[in-house]
Amino acid sequence: MVQWYHSIITKLIIAFIILILVIAGLSVLYTFGATKEALKETTRDELVALASVIATQIDGDSLKALQPGDEESPTFLRIRDQLYAIESSSPEILYVYTMKQSNDGIAFVVDAEYGISEDAAGIGDIYETPTEEMKTGFQVPVAEHEYTTDQWGTVISGYAPVKNAAGEVTGIVGVDMSATRVIERQDFIGTIIYLIMLIGIGITAVIIGLISMTMIRDIRSLNDSAEKISTGDINVLVTVERNDEIGELANSFSRMVSSLKIMMMDDKP
Amino acid sequence: MSDVSEKVLAVTVQELGPASKRFLERQTKYHMNGLEFDNLTKDHIPELAKWVGISAQLIVGEKKAALLAEMIKKIS
Numbered sequence: 001m002v003q004w005y006h007s008i009i010t011k012l013i014i015a016f017i018i019l020i021l022v023i024a025g026l027s028v029l030y031t032f033g034a035t036k037e038a039l040k041e042t043t044r045d046e047l048v049a050l051a052s053v054i055a056t057q058i059d060g061d062s063l064k065a066l067q068p069g070d071e072e073s074p075t076f077l078r079i080r081d082q083l084y085a086i087e088s089s090s091p092e093i094l095y096v097y098t099m100k101q102s103n104d105g106i107a108f109v110v111d112a113e114y115g116i117s118e119d120a121a122g123i124g125d126i127y128e129t130p131t132e133e134m135k136t137g138f139q140v141p142v143a144e145h146e147y148t149t150d151q152w153g154t155v156i157s158g159y160a161p162v163k164n165a166a167g168e169v170t171g172i173v174g175v176d177m178s179a180t181r182v183i184e185r186q187d188f189i190g191t192i193i194y195l196i197m198l199i200g201i202g203i204t205a206v207i208i209g210l211i212s213m214t215m216i217r218d219i220r221s222l223n224d225s226a227e228k229i230s231t232g233d234i235n236v237l238v239t240v241e242r243n244d245e246i247g248e249l250a251n252s253f254s255r256m257v258s259s260l261k262i263m264m265m266d267d268k269p
Numbered sequence: 270m271s272d273v274s275e276k277v278l279a280v281t282v283q284e285l286g287p288a289s290k291r292f293l294e295r296q297t298k299y300h301m302n303g304l305e306f307d308n309l310t311k312d313h314i315p316e317l318a319k320w321v322g323i324s325a326q327l328i329v330g331e332k333k334a335a336l337l338a339e340m341i342k343k344i345s
Contacts (some may be wrong), residue, residue: 237330254329255286261328262288 008219009212016208017201024197032193036186040156043182044143046092047158047175052141054086054096055173060164063098063171066109068124076110076123083112083173094155094178098162099127100171101138106130109171119152134159137172147179154179218246222253234261274309276344277317284329284337292328296320311345318342 004010062075070076079098087096096112108121121127127134129150136142137159144157155176161169218240225236238257240250270278281289290306297304300320301313309317322338329337 239330254333255282255284258284258328259286259288262285262292 007216009209009216012212013205013208017205020201020204024200028193028197032190035189035193039186039189040182043156043177044145044158047143047156047177048141048160050093051137051143051158051160051173051175054083054175055141055160055162057082058098058162058173060162060168060170063100063109063162064164066123068122071114071122076114079110080112080114083110084116087112092177092181093175095152095174095176097121097174098171099134099174102126106134133157134172134174137161137174138169147182152176156182215246218242218250222246222250225253225257229257229260234264270307271309273311273314273344274307277309277314277341280340280344281321281337284333285325292324293317293321296324314341314344 058079062079066073066076066079083096083098087093098109098111099106100109101107102124104126106127107123108125108127109123111120111122113120114122127150129148131144131148133142133144134157138161141160142158147154147156149155156179157177158175159172162171162173164170221240222238225238228234228236234257236257238250238254241247242250277293278290281293285292294306296317297306297309297313301316304313318338318341321341322334325334325337328334
């Protein structure tokens, strides 16, 4: 009896699983990479669109007029409530805020969570690490290419310019989406891809196993007949019927056995 | 060897291998009044097919023996 690790069925299954792993692995690597990039691109597009829409709803003249200490003014509270309503409308949005250029750099104006969250920024608070995309946001709607990490967490942000009645840019609106949510989406897609690959490998292994088993069964049957003949027992019948190479082997073997029987029979009818 | 004998041998070799002639000679000798296999004619075919069908069962089993007998019957 052949040991299982020397068996053709084991070798066939292992060979096919390796083949599938290589093909599926390469496909998954490519698909997952492309999907991640596409997902990020979609998120960026959503952020740009959202920031652009919010920017059209903010009065650029009022934004320009707000100065440090105006946090309790009706104008500030109106814009804050407006932004907070937008922020609360979607779980995808983490923060919404407005900013404008100051002598010291880029400063916050209205933070949607001012007076609601303790770590919200007040008017004139300087944003310490402005990115190139944030600066570009004063000209055209844009989104960050990579995640940014600051004191409020790791986010991906979109910006759009806020204009006054004269069409001049008076600030920007920024929309942050949590990196965790985007990464969760990517991980979900990754998990689905890996699951599909695992199920595919499982199904293939079962199919190969079943096909191999019929081959092994017939090879064993031929082997049993050969063993009997080798010990002098010619009372064997070759019952293997296949249309493949094993079938051809079985037919040749059957002819050989038949001739042996004829020659070993008594010279009687 | 007659033309019919050659055709019968060719068909039988496919099932019984190189010892087919010995098998066929035995059938004609013992079941067909000592007929020499080499002198087989078309008229002997039905009788030979019948005995091949019976005797070959011991060698290749019922199914293959019946198939071989049918193939011999078709020889003209």
